């Protein structure tokens with residue numbers, strides 16, 4: 001009970017953090033940092049930076065809601081698995097997962113689920129191709145929304161890196177000359193001590209807090225994007241990756257191209273330009289790799 005409560009609190013905190021930091025980064029960059037840096041001539045082409053900021057924020061929000069919208073299709077017991085013909089005996093696959101012959105029984109859902117599906121106690125369903133429960137979107141990442149999760153992480157990485165650079169330039173331009181302190185004041189604990197001893201302004205603390213919250217976004221999105229990219233290319237989920245006893249990926253279709261196509265579809269790169277949740281899931285890619 002206590003664990004469920006703390007997980008739900010973490011779910012809420014993740015969403016608040018995501019929207020709070022995204023909004024704070026966008027509005028400080030657009031209304032405060034960019035006007036000041038362009039007035040001081042610190043940026044070669046502020047118009048291009050502003051356009052990049054708008055594009056990235058639009059991509060982040062579009063991919064975020066695409067992840068949420070498609071997460072409902074991940075339910076292993078209600079949608080995809082229900083479409084699995086009863087005659088499927090493990091020799092063919094549906095969406096790349098072998099059928100009833102290899103099914104496990106979920107005690108929580110009281111239903112069979114295909115291999116690769118895992119039960120999420122927070123979403124209270126078995127999730128097909130379960131990857132992980134994402135606290136920033138408060139939903140599970142699985143078979144049907146993984147193709148939007150990777151573009152989301154890529155755009156969060158781009159956007160947060162851009163904002164960290166702008167915030168750093170702003171701190172260096174506006175606060176450093178006035179306070180005559182060195183670069184170490186941007187290290188968060190030092191900033192707080194300087195503020196407590198009356199040597200730094202509250203606005204400096206606010207900007208450094210935002211800088212570190214954004215930096216956390218850079219590190220988290222960097223980790224998730226490249227780890228996920230590796231797993232997609234190998235045709236794995238983190239559960240399979242963690243299994244020391246399984247050296248070869250069980251769900252792999254045999255080649256990196258086929259594994260990527262199973263997640264992103266035929267025109268997979270389109271998903272990185274703009275999320276297209278309406279594009280059908282690539283069931284035809286899921287047939288077992290041809291053996292020579």
Ligand SMILES: [Zn+2]
Pocket residue numbers: 106107108109110118119120124125126
């Ligand atoms: Zn279940």
Ligand SMILES: [Zn+2]
Pocket residue numbers: 120121122123124132133134139140141
């Ligand atoms: Zn979940």
